[in-house]
Amino acid sequence: MIDLYTWITPNGLKISIALEELGLDYHAHTIDITRGDQFSPEFRRINPGSKIPAIHDRDTGVTLSESGAILLYLAEKTGRLMPPTGPARLEVIEWLMWQMGGFGPTLGHAHYFLTYNAGQSPMAEAVFAKETRRLYETLDARLTGREHIVDEYSIADIAIWPWVSRYERHKIDLNDFPQVMRWYLALAARPQVRRGYEVPHFTGAIPTP
Template identity: 40%
Template sequence: MSEPDIHLYTAATMNGYKPVIFLEEAGVPYDLTFVDFSKQEQKAPDYLLLNPNGKIPTVYDRAEGRAIFESGAILWHLAEKYGQFLPSDPVARSEVMQWTLFQVGHIGPMMGQAMYFQRIAAPNGHDEPFSIKRYVDESRRLLEVMDTRLDGREWIAADEYTIADMMLYPWARAYVWAKVDVDGLSNLKAWFDRIDARPAVQKALTIPKAQPQFWDENADPSAFLKENAARFATDVKKA
């Protein structure tokens, strides 16, 4: 049996789930390598040849003989390669690109910092209320931008389910882990419900590993919180 075109290197993080969501939604065969942060596998020389930034995810496209890194570039590549979840109309494609970059440039960095200062820095002895408030407040503002955009719309761009939704969902839906309040954001919550109901998404969120504490307010985060803080303790010490 021949190998699938797509080999995915990923981990169970907000960025790591994005290409899994696409591949499961599109029904594309792929194989997967789990990148273990605790072993610093993302910094291994062989991996850095694929992704010079030493992050996840990365895709190796065997048919093209090349690697693609950065989640937005990966989803754009997959959408063009398989002709799914990216409209052909230039204006609609531009909308998808704009909201994809909104995630890359705003939602991801701000919510990521909200998570870092609360879930990693504070447990390692660096409790910084000013930084926490700054990133939590900005994350809330960005979710309000999404809520306004979704007023009267089912999907974030192009009036259809696209890679822009797949890019934004893992981050925005992880408001629980970022400790960002979503009260009053009814359009955003309805969008969460629509994507939560998609079987391929729910399957994707278990690959390579389910992390219910990211999304579920009723999940007990205590064990993972300790593990996660310890895993990134060296980053805090470097800072």
């Protein structure tokens, strides 16, 4: 059994979707970051950094935070969603790092400047709108002629997809990125993705263009 400490953010959704895809038993604990639950003494014993998601694996005793690290742990624990060796494994890690280091942080800033605080900082809006579009172009190019980010469905897809599901907050029209659109809708149709998207609670249907 895995205890998942999470909230309805792209980083949280990565882990619930992965757990659903892997068919692992888990219990979701709601950490409402809008109320400051992440700063509670109870949660800080799980993650002193006060950020979701985090897990505790009752079977192995492992407690882990940082969504990319958790995805790697789950893939290695089960031997699934990432090739065990070879170039394809490195590519999965490469695209996971692309999401962790660029796509996710940039899109997080896009949420802040383009949606939640529009009109407050024109320079920041211009910078993040331009970089957001560049990253979507990179993803679209990668998916040209490919069903998935790497050869087979992997934690790279799972890491990137929840961020794309916020495309409206990025002021992105997915019709401008047909390969991303195709890939996004294909994953959105997966029952495991749909179940994971509703953790820790249902907030609405998966957005579709």
